[in-house]
Amino acid sequence: MEETIRIQKPITFDDSIVHSEIHVHQPFALSTFKNNDEIHLVVQHQDLCLLPSKISLHIHGKITKDGRLTAVTVTKLINTVVCHLFEEVRYELNGVEIDRNKNVGITSAMKGYISLSPGQQYSLENTGWLSKDNELTDAAGNFDVVLLLNYVLCFAED
Structure with a gap:
């Protein structure tokens, strides 16, 4: 038993990634969006290593x-x-489809109800996951949501 507890090798730390940045990308069309419009966000920086999660x-x-x-007074989200x-x-990625989600609202709600604990649901309030007494809008009707890709697409969870 004593042999299994002894650690023969020193601790090694992986410090190959020492820096991260946040980049903002705008869609091609910056006007207001109508029904059936497509929004494309293209990242053309080839020297970036993106973390989908x-x-x-x-x-x-x-x-x-x-x-x-x-x-707001008559609308319940x-x-x-x-x-x-x-x-x-x-x-x-490079013209190859990695993941796709149709009916995004329904599938993300089903995934959330099944896989999220109450603590995780509480931490997702800024993504539009509403708790019992939480409102997404303020008194003037403004909303501000940050939708995480790992919440919508399964491949980005890890």
């Missing part, structure tokens, strides 16, 4: 009715409401 979409906006008045804005999400 840390990729996120920052979505902010305002809920209005007919473009005039805020509709559902869980993963921002995911319902997307019909499909794809991740491609």
Whole structure:
């Protein structure tokens, strides 16, 4: 037993990655988006090593009715409401599709209910995962959500 407890090798630390950066990429069309519009985010920096589990979409906006008045007093948002804005999400690398998710709102909600603990659900409130008394909008109808890629696509979980 004493032989198994003795450690013969010194501790080694992997310090090959000593720096990380956050890069912001805008979609090609910076105008307002309508129904059935495609949003492409293209990263053309070939010297970057991306970590898909840390990729996120920052979505902010305002809920209005007919473009005039805020509709917050009569509107109740559902869980993963921002995911319902997307019909499909794809991740491609060099033109090869790595992962795809259709019906993003439904599949992300099902995945969240099944695989997330209550503590994890609480930590995802800024992604649009609503707890019992949490509201996504403020009094003026503004919302600000950071949607994590690992929450929407399965390949980015690790």
